[in-house]
Amino acid sequence: MKKKNIRILLSLILIAAHCPFLFTQSAMGRIEGIILDGSTDKPLENAFVKIQNTTLGNVTDKNGIFEFVSLPYGKYFLEVSFVGFKTYSYEIEVNKEITQGIIIHLYPVPIETSPIIVTGSHSNSKFDDMNELINVLKGKELERELGMTLASTLKNETGLSIRSMGPAPARPVIRGLGSDRVQITEDGIQTTDLSATSPDHAVSIEPFTIERIEVIRGPKVLLQNTTTIGGVVNILRDEIPESFQQKFSLSAGIYGETVNKGYLGSVVTKIPLGKFVFRGEISHRKTQDLNTPIGILKNSDIITDNYSVGASFFEDWGLIGVSVRQFETNYGVPGGFVGAHPNGVDIKMFKRQFNFKFKHNFHSEKIEGVEIQLSRDYYRHTEYERADLIGADFSIYNYRGSVNLFNNQFLFFDRGTSGVSFEFRDFNIGGFVFTAPTKSLKLSGYSYQSFSLGRFSIDGAFRISFDKLDPRRANPSSKTEFLINRKFWTYSLSVSALYGLTENFFVGGNISKSSRVPTIEELYSEGPHLAAYSYEIGNPNLKSENGIGSEIFSYYKNDKFFFMITVFRNDLWFYIIPRNTGKINSQTLLPIYQTVGESALLTGIESHLELELLKDLSLNSTLSYTFGELKNYNSPLPQIPPLKYFAELKYFADQLTLGLSTEVSASQTRIDFFEQATAGYAVFNSFIQYSLITDFAVHNFSLNCDNILNKEYRNHLSRVKIIMPEAGRNFRFTYRVYL
Known part of the structure; x- marks a missing residue:
């Protein structure tokens, strides 16, 4: 009996050892x-x-x-x-x-x-849901809106407009704010080009291979930029693959349009190999001069080649990846302005960028993970007055990096991101440009956090930055008083709150303190810029730009209806702008633009509507209006877009989508001295999209007709409005296949 009890006890011990559950x-x-x-x-x-x-x-x-x-x-x-x-x-x-x-x-x-x-x-927070509805282009909608440039792709988004000097040098403007107040990033990494500094400089991005576009506003802006009243346009390509896939994938596409006899072809592929995923991309674009309702805009052609290779290695702990991208474009800037060359200026642009990413996932209750990003860019921009004469030559070596820590529930925060970043830029200038070559260093620390409290959702962020700029003597004609080393300490804060009155109806607001350091050109320019057709004079004694931004918004959403309205007010006690002095430089015959700091006030209203009229019929519309004023003079702020309304009617039938839209703009007569007024207009567009799904592929076809009535109209933020209107009737065709 005793032995039997011992055997039972031993059996129980063995079972317990192997099956503790x-x-x-x-x-x-x-x-x-x-x-x-x-x-x-x-x-x-x-x-x-x-x-x-x-x-x-x-x-x-x-x-x-x-x-x-x-x-x-x-x-x-x-x-x-x-x-x-x-x-x-x-x-x-x-x-x-x-x-x-x-x-x-x-x-x-x-x-x-x-x-x-x-x-x-x-x-996802309520702010993420709201941003997804009104500030994101993706999927078929992105395919349908694809244009020649990033700015033309985004032109009908709420609160956005286009600053341009021809088809190629076009850049998005948010609520009347341009320059580097609107930062452009690719997969969260800031792009290196000069598009934020002058209207003749193009954005170094090929839009056709973009997977998704996000327009980020509010506290999240401070993860990238100190200007809270502007925004960040984030381009997502997944250039360094962030998710492991087990199957080969490929997307190829062609694009053509009649208004400039332009065409494009591209291929993007992802290839898994063991624990690696490789990504490759190639595209080529070519357009001729742009046709308008009253003639051809000469010297507005574009040729662009774009290449990219990336790879990631995946483990349970996360990933490590690298990529290299090369972007080359040759484009024309039209002539016909005061002081301009009769045939315009030709610009050759080249950029090569190397990226590194390390991501480690901790999967802990409080810390989600850490991410390290490093980038090195070389950028070259050459402006030709004629084939054998260089008017301006710019080159940039740029090094930047960041370390971000992602937290989950920490203290009373639900989630957030905190980090530090650096950027070193070596900016060199040649040709007939007298801005001093400059080295600059930026160091930043920042944090963004989100939490919920009952029916309240709250987002908040801060960013602190140190900037140092060291100009060097460019040539004997450079003025000594322009060569001043500058240091700036800036900080920015932003808080947004959203309150759910019901499950479908929300009200909220934002208040922020915004800052911005003057650019190298705003500080040290002192001479002609022939491609921009201006004689630019900087101010090396400029202070940092500062102001307070606020907005109140409300939205309602159910399965068939979404409506949002926003009222904003941006009060800037030192707003940096180049103003046309009305004077002409006697040697170059170029109009003189002087960089100054003024007190400015920008107020406005935006609305966004999505309504399901019938099961297969929907209406989307947006309205944007900005009122800008120089407070000390009670006079209009220059380069403010007029009231704009956009409406689109869409019909869905299985894999077929049909649409008709209109863009309506009011006249702009509130103008600065020496600025030209523009008339209002209404333009009508249409599109048809069809998806064909087979066993092995998805085929997407899009056919758009822009400016159906061949209407003559002018964009108020375009410098070429003096000589030519915007594009005439245009048929755009896009085909993409996904394997």
Whole structure:
């Protein structure tokens, strides 16, 4: 009997050693989420959600909702698939009883955001939802809006307009603010070019290979920029792949338009190999001179070549990746202005950029992960008065890096990002430009945090920066008083609050303190800039730009209706602008522009409407208006866009979409001295899109007709409005295939 008891005891010990779960109960959790169509934001019914490396799977209901129950705490990989849509992988940490707030967008083509590694407590905020609705171009909508440049692609977005000097040198303007107040980034890395400094300089981005565009406003701006009243236009390409994929993918496309006899071809591919994912991209664009309703805008042609190669190595802890991009473009700046060459100026631009990214995921309750980014750029920009005569030559060596720490629940914060960054720039100038070559250094520290308190959602951020600029003597004619070393300490703050009155109706506001350091050109310019047709004089004694921004907004959203309205006020007690003095330089016959700091006030209103009229018929519209004033003179601020209204009617029939839209602009008669007024206009456009889904590929076709009535109209922010209107009737065709 004693031996029998010993055998039973030994058996129990062995069982306990090998099966401890019989004696201890594991913590269990549940996952709940929703699957949406990334192009329409509508729920996807019967999408299949699988937990990798398990036999667990589920399908979404008619509301796109899925759930998994009785899951032990730990890390899981969800794989989401749906017929005709790209399969999506998603990593999640189950560390509480119910993990909610998971929103996954599937796309009928491989166009999506760079995946975000999240934990159960890291869900989308109401601000993210709001931004997704009004400030993001993606999927078929992005394909439909693709234009010659980034600015023309974004021109109908809420609050945006275009500053241009011909088709190529065009740049987005937000609420009347341009220059580097609007920062352009690619995969979160600031682009290196001179588009923010002069109207004749182009943005070094090929829009056709973009996967997604985000216009970031509010506190999140401070992760990139100190100017809270402006914004960040973030281009997403996934150039350094951030998600591991098991299958080869390829997208190829062609684009053509009649208004300039332009064409483009591109190929983008991702290739998995072991623990690596490689990405390659190539594109070529060529256009001739632009046709307008009254004639040809001479010297407005473009030739662009764009190449990129990237690779990432994946492990359980995260990834490490590198990429290199080369962008080359030759374009013309039209002539016909005061002091301009009769045939305009030709510009050759070259950029080569190397990027490095390291991402480590901790999967802890408080710390999500850390990310390190490093970039090195070489940029060259040459302006030719004629084939054998260089008018201006700019070159930049730029080095930048950042370290970001992503937190989950920390103190009373739900999630956030904190980090430090640096940027060193060696800016050299040659030709007949007398701005001093300058070395500059920027050091920054910043933090963005978000939390909820009952029905309140609150976002807040700060950024502190130190800038040092060291000009060098350019040539014997440079004035000694212009060669002043400058140092700036600046700080910016921003807080947004959103309150849910009901499940569908929200009100909120933002208040921010904005700052901006003068650019090298604003400080040290002192001579002709022939391609911009101006004689530019800087001010080396400028202070940093400072002001207070505020806005109040409200939105209502249900399954069939979305409406948002925003009222803003930006009070700048030192606003840096180049003003036309009305004088002409006697040697060059160029108009003299002097950089000054003035007190300025910008106020305005914006609205955004999406309405489902019928099951297959919807109406979208936006309205944007900015009122700018120089406070000390009670006179209009220069280069402010007029009131603009955009409306679009869309009809859906399975894989077919038809649309008709109109752009309506008021006249702009509130102008600065020596600025030209513009008349109002109404332009009508149409489009048709069709998707063909086969066993192996998705084919997307888009045909647009812009300015159907061949209307003569002028963009108030265009310098060529003096000699020519905007483009005439234009047919645009886009075809893309996704494998």
